[in-house]
Amino acid sequence: MQKEEPRIRILKDGPYIVSGSAPLSEKVIVPKGDGYVYEEGRTLPQKATYSLCRCGKTKTPPFCDGAHIASHFDGTETACKTDYNVRAARIVGSGIDLLDDGRCAFARFCHRDSGDAWELAEDSESEFHHAEAVIAANECPAGRLTAVEKDGTVHEPEYSLAIEILQDPEEHVSGGIFVKGGIPIESVDGSVYEIRNRVVLCRCGFSGNKPFCDSRHVSEEYDDRNPT
Ligand code: SF4
Ligand code: FES
Known part of the structure; x- marks a missing residue:
């Protein structure tokens, strides 16, 4: 079976x-x-x-x-059914970009000691901030945040x-x-x-x-x- x-x-x-x-x-x-x-x-x-x-x-x-x-x-279900890539805004960082659809479950994994996902992406020229931005986005359980490299590579756990x-x-x-x-x-x-x-x-x-x-x-x- x-x-x-x-x-x-x-x-x-x-x-x-x-x-x-x-x-x-x-x-x-x-x-x-x-x-x-x-x-x-x-x-x-x-x-x-x-x-x-x-x-x-x-x-x-x-x-x-x-x-x-x-x-x-x-x-009653009220969530919009458009796809994430259409729904999400792109936040352009210096070394890496973030996609953000605003669906937050307040789990706070996007907050790192070195800054939050948005701050880290904005200032992501350094290898450390770049890596931290990927962790902050990847660990978001709601899938609100996705880190995208400048060459289009999408990070996903x-x-x-x-x-x-x-x-x-x-x-x-x-x-x-x-x-x-x-x-x-x-x-x-x-x-x-x-x-x-x-x-x-x-x-x-x-x-x-x-x-x-x-x-x-x-x-x-x-x-x-x-x-x-
Ligand atoms: S990690 Fe995702 S779900 Fe958690 S607070 Fe940040 S944006 Fe919201
Ligand atoms: S809003 Fe109901 S479980 Fe988070």
């Missing part, structure tokens, strides 16, 4: 249905060294198919417990297919769902979003750019262990 490939299907005003045995883990964002790193969080059960909460109200995070029904969750539930204790919040390695995400209307190596899906229910995280979990102080 042919193996089913991992896929995420969005249910109307309901959860994300993940199929194809996509590996699931929890990752904790922590400041370390020159920037931020992920540390392992709780061990989560591995299943062939599972449903992840999208409304932020579940009592069994990260899994759906049906709370979206009682809370009358409005999960190599990720295996995986789904990571983010926790952000420094901000005292829970983060979104880091979808890695190009897992297709199917909209309620049956269309498939542009397949990308890095995106963060909203799981707090507050994003104004559903299904993607727009950092609202920070201002809403979303804590998956203490849903409001």
Whole structure:
């Protein structure tokens, strides 16, 4: 029998249905060294198919417990469906350029001790700033930032297919769902979003750019262990 490939299907005003045995883990964002790193969080059960909460109200995070029904969750997808390369602005640096589509999950990996991704690109004549700009862009889980060499070479980290539930204790919040390695995400209307190596899906229910995280979990102080 042919193996089913991992896929995420969005249910109307309901959860994300993940199929194809996509590996699931929890990752904790922590400041370390020159920037931020992920540390392992709780061990989560591995299943062939599972449903992840999208409304932020579940009592069994990260899994759906049906709370979206009682809370009358409005999960209408509002994100634009144009491709990243069309959507993103190009920031021309002295040694390397950045593409930036503004979709931020406030994970802060773009902030390095030596500067943020934009400052580093702007002043990227030195080998060190050039390399730091690539790290800052590559580590953005939302895929907001991409470093592009002047000869057109695009930097992209190599990720295996995986789904990571983010926790952000420094901000005292829970983060979104880091979808890695190009897992297709199917909209309620049956269309498939542009397949990308890095995106963060909203799981707090507050994003104004559903299904993607727009950092609202920070201002809403979303804590998956203490849903409001
Ligand atoms: S999601 Fe990307 S752009 Fe936003 S803070 Fe994190 S690394 Fe920076
Ligand atoms: S999880 Fe980030 S806005 Fe909902």
